Amino acid sequence: MRIGFLFTEIYTGFRRNVTMTLATVLTTMVSLIMFGGGMLAVQMTQHTESVFLGRLEVRLFLDPEVSANDPDCTLDPCKSLMADLNRQPGVTSVQFTDSAAAKKEATEVTFKDQPETAKMIQNTDFPASLRVKTTDPGQYPKLLQNYSSRPGVIQVHSDQEFVDRLVSMFDGLRNAAFGLAALMALGSLLLIANMVQVAALSRKEEVEIMRMVGATRWYTQLPFLLEVLIGAIAGSVFAALTLFAARPLIINPVLNAAVGSGVIPSLSNGDVAVTGIWMIAVGVVFAGAIGYGSLRYYVRD
Structure with missing residues (x-):
């Protein structure tokens, strides 16, 4: 052509x-x-x-009695909760955060750019918590179901819904x-x-x-x-x-x-x-x- x-x-x-x-x-x-x-x-x-998914975690918020009387998570029910969580398949870490550390995180990190809100929560008692991370996001619903009614736990929260x-x-x-x-x-x-x-x-x-x-x-x-x-x-x-x-x-x-x-x-x-x-x-x-x-x-x- x-x-x-x-x-x-x-x-x-x-x-x-x-x-x-x-x-x-x-x-x-x-x-x-x-x-x-x-x-x-x-x-x-x-x-x-x-x-x-790399940041995703489940938080088990502990009741006021545990938060006030067990600042190091060395007593039951906090101790048994941490042990059971560490035995869960796929769990990579379980971190205990006491009440004082939770308040510091809220005022200095979460609401760092909102001074009015940070000032309002200065006198608030924050619950201690257990932060759980796992390699399998499919474990989060099971954690929510299995631990929400455990003694010492007042609420189980996950970021999965937001994601x-x-x-x-x-x-x-x-x-x-x-x-x-x-x-x-x-x-x-x-x-x-x-x-x-x-x-x-x-x-x-x-x-x-x-x-x-x-x-x-x-x-x-x-x-x-x-x-x-x-x-x-x-x-x-x-x-x-x-x-x-x-x-x-x-x-x-x-x-x-x-x-x-x-x-x-x-x-x-x-x-x-x-x-x-x-x-x-x-x-x-x-x-x-x-x-x-x-x-x-x-x-x-």
Whole structure:
């Protein structure tokens, strides 16, 4: 196949269908931005789960009598609770925190940036507690169930519910982004199919003459397919560049407070780069498949 003929046909196709080509590029770009946003939400979910599962712990708050009379956890029931917890499968550590240490943590760490709240709790008696960490997050419900009614325990608290809510939020964002991406992909599909149809009809006589003089099917159809692929590549690259620009301009400012407080991890350029590569690959494969299918349907001869 002559390269000159190929480029001439591609240029002719773009010139004749410039508005539809631009519409295809823009629709592909928007749908891939939605797809990329969903992928970033997936990455945020995975990062958040890994960060919080490493910090996750169960706290057994002890009743006032134990908190006041056993500051070193050397007497029952605190002593037996610690021994039983250490024997639990998967438990990596059990740490005792006395009442004085709990108050210090609340005033100097938890409410460090809220002096009014820290002042209000100065005269509050904090319960002693046992902090339990395990390698298996599946153990937390069992700990809650088995130890909530043990003597000396007034409450069992876990951060699992908070992590689940946070993960659910990112799952919702992911589902919304993928749903919008699917709708935009449908629009891209229709535009690509229409572009191939219009291009094929505009050059119908030319293609028929070329087939009469012995040109192969691929010789006459490849320009149509390349037009689609070039438009898809352009839309994919623009989508990836938009995602890179959105990170410092939109994503970081929106998530800055949550990232700064350690609630969620930040997104790196590497995360965006991996997502951008996937966006380009998906855009090209999707457009190529739709373009080829449209060619087989509209250009049969």
